[in-house]
Amino acid sequence: METFVQLVINGLMLGGLFAIISVGLTLIFGIIRLVNFAHGELLMVGMYLTWLGTVKLGLHPYVLAPPLVLVLFVIGVLIQRFILQPLLDARDAHVQIFATVGLSTALINLALLVFGADLYATPASGVRESITLGPFRILIGQLVMFVCGIVVVAALHLFMERTYLGRAIRATAQHRAAAQLMGVDVKRIYIVTFGIGAACVGLAAALVAPIYPASPTVGTYFVLTAFVVVVLGGMGSLHGAFIGALLIGLVDSLSAFYIAPDLKEVVIFALFILILLFRPTGLFGLGRGSE
Amino acid sequence: MSDRALPTRRAQHRPSPGMLASLALLPLLFVVPLLIGDDFVFHVFITICLYGALATAWNIVGGFAGQLSLGHAIFYGIGAYTAGLLVPLGISPWLGMLGGAALSAMVGVAIGLPCFRLRGPFFALATIAFLQVIRLLALHFTGLTGGAVGLMVPLQTGWEWMIFFERWPSLLIAFGLLALTLGVTAWLRHARFGYYLVATCEREPAAAAAGVDTLRVRLQAVALSAALTSMVGTFHGMYLTFIEPEAMFSLAFSVQIAMFALIGGIGTVMGPLIGTLLVVPLTELARGWLGASALGLHGFVYGTVLVLIVLFVPDGLVGLFRRAPAAGGAEERGETAGSAAPASVPAAPREAGRRRIGEPILVAEHLHKHFGGLAVTQDVSLTLRQGEVLGIIGPNGAGKTTLFNQLSGFLAPASGTVRVRVEGEGFIRPATPHAFARAGVGRTFQIVQPFAAMTVLENIMIGAFHNHPGRAAAREKALETAHAMGLWAQQDMEARSLTIGGLKRLEIARVMAMEPRILLLDEVMAGLNQTDVQRAIRLVEAIRDSGVSVIAIEHVMQAIMALSDRVVVLNSGRVIAEGRPQEVVRDPVVIEAYLGEDFVHAHSA
């Protein structure tokens, strides 16, 4: 029983990390209707930047989080403005996917060129220590991720509900043409949305770098899980992504222990396929899974 | 007549300059390494042939069928493993190649069957998920696959074992595989199957209405593509003499194959090979400049080139060559060409006497349908008789189109039946759009559904293939139909450049080329001016006189009054009146629900 509870705790903490990565993905997914295959590579870039900042400047990764959020926001804005926006009215709806696939491949291999295939562990004091609650242990770094996950999702939720810009973003997602008729500059909305999605990844990178070493393909690992989370939670749904992230965190932690460590991903992907086939709208989706 | 046929013949055999050039250059892939004789050159050319073959095979699903697969390494890996596991048992990899191809085709169908209803990115994500599952399982079951350690293929040389001391036999096999995939694609591009595939990819509903079993066509495509990919995988495994799950079921490799095709231009025969030919030597050159050990250089070049191509040459490299003919086609257009062509109607009725309305040919009974809580069809029954025109009118939102969708298999009624009489078989109950088409039911769509990238003639051919599987015969039938529908002058135009009137005629032409016995017309008069309405009325009359029974949804009352033998009035999903047109328009219920007092005042004024 104690093992089970510990596994649940681990799963929920991991879910917090998935939540931060997934909310950005689900925003881009739900609002721009774009599957960003390069999302994981943005995380990877953020992790290398964290490593650089920590090792070269001697700063704690958590201190690097605010500037990383800013840097990734700018990178996101640039990608949307100069790569994806020109493709907005393309004849074939797939070309935006091609562009993000190309970007993803280019970034992975750029990292391989610059850093090689080695793993880069980011040193950070205190992050790997743990606090004990009776018989249970929680890694401080994971607790921080979990708390940040809740804060990010709550903040984004308030932003979307309470501000003019947030409402305009939701309106654009629900009816693009009608939003234009209200006076919303849809292209600007898309740029801001992609920026926010990338900024979330900036935060995630700073938090995850001290726990998982950076490598060229680290993004692929996380983003595939994030896709599962997004589809499970329902694309475009913030609280869906949060609950989905916690669920997938639990599945990850429990199946690794009870089935086999190297088969936990099989369980997650099998689950993913089942969701796609039988409930493509996810748990909280708005019904756009397979039109 | 001969001067008319001339432009079409030119259009029919119109291989692009790019295609001609690449056909001429193709043998060079085999000859150049033989002349140079350098081992490294051999290796590069073998790689080009294999990657080109993989990209070409991928293109059958990713290009022609329009399903973005990022999991094609599944089939590549299956091919390699099937042969690799059989060789130690003393079974030749040639047999393994066939076995692997068969297994891959089956796996492809098994994955495609549930996944083909997913669109675009979701399909891509599903294929990635399948690939990951298979890769992880392959890593897990070390007993079978060697796990992360991998498997060495026993070094038995000779043709029987597909492993050679010299380089040229490997090149010959690689080149042969490339030629095979190109040949299959070239055949496909010009066969009914290829037309069906492109039509399905572009507008599935319209393809289904033209009698295409869209799921089956897609599954055949994936089976073909998987089998070819698998064959290349078998040979590549033998060539490398080492197979491991990480390399054989690699996501990066899957993406790379797709990228070659995307860079070259998907949905074309030569595009994928051209893409491969551009980037593979490019990376080899770049490697020369930057030093041989530049890890990741390949992928960086591929990814960057893909982004640039997508931004600046959206149709891929092949698109560079194809611009010119499209522009030429647009020039031929113009109002004069459009209006000069007479809307001559199909052959005059054989007997000029009074039409005979015969036995019931389509019977719908007690149809019910609801979306969510909203009942859109409530207990609707109607009967169409042989040789009759049945008009359906009613306000917007009355459920007319929903009813049509049930009469043509696009929607299954929640309860109730639709029966169609087929000669020699009596009444049958078709369930799918193509089954309805096979039973002789053709339909048009309220919002026109042209295959925009095809020419007008090719659009009509999609319908004509229904009864004429051969390309030549289908073309003949399509030309005949184009002439009858007043689309002769526009036959080589891309469908997207037609006017609304032209698109409406094309919609009818495509369905008429199927030679239906029952025709469902959904608001074909909408948006036409008076002259065009008159023309359309004459057209429908001629269709009726040629023996086709017609159900027409229409708002243009003038046409309904002129054409209909009987009229059914729908309101809020129910039949509220039925009868001869003159009776129906005087029915107080109809006036209140649809025509309005204004209509009556206007008539009495």
Added chain:
Amino acid sequence: MLTLHEVHAGYGRTTILHGIGITVGAGEVVTIVGANGAGKTTTLRTIAGLVRPTAGRITFEGEDIGRLPPHEVVARGITLIPEGRQLFPFMTVRDNLRMGAYTPHARDRMARTMDEVLDLFPRVREKLEQHAGSLSGGEQQMVAIARGLMSRPKLLMFDEPSLGLAPIIVKQVFDVVERIVATGVTVLIVEQNVFRTLSIADRGYVLENGEIVMTDTGATLLRDDHVRRAYLGI
């Protein structure tokens, strides 16, 4: 106030409008009559900036607006109430109305506008906290009109406001349109109910196959033989 001069427009390579000319004076109610697909909706969408004219000029209060993106057109005081309502289904009615006042000019006076608009639509006030998608068709049309008014437009364009509604609701919609007209807003309206629309319009244009074939006062067009035959089914 609004002038279209020789405007051509379409989708992709399909041209729908072949050089149409329309003027709307301040305070006028103008209607465009035509068959389904003649180009009425395209005309409104072109004015709104959703469709870019391929040739010709569109001026509003003396300024060329033909090349402006939709949000710039709205900012200048032209609001289109689109065909088929196009509400934001998963937002509350209140948020839909707030979105109507998105332009900076309208945002400043939103609270007052909201009161004025809700006075015009007492039924909408009762539904403020409901999701727009859960309303009936007639209620949605009322919200769509109210949302359009939230922008405090100088020119209000209606695209088929009675489309797909039950006859009894159609009457209510027309009552609302008449009340809006009475407040002095300039109106350009496209509507399948030709009889009713021509009755309230100062002037009308007849659009066939993307060309204006006739223009006159509403009353005169109502008596015209061609109009009666083609659009009133007489």
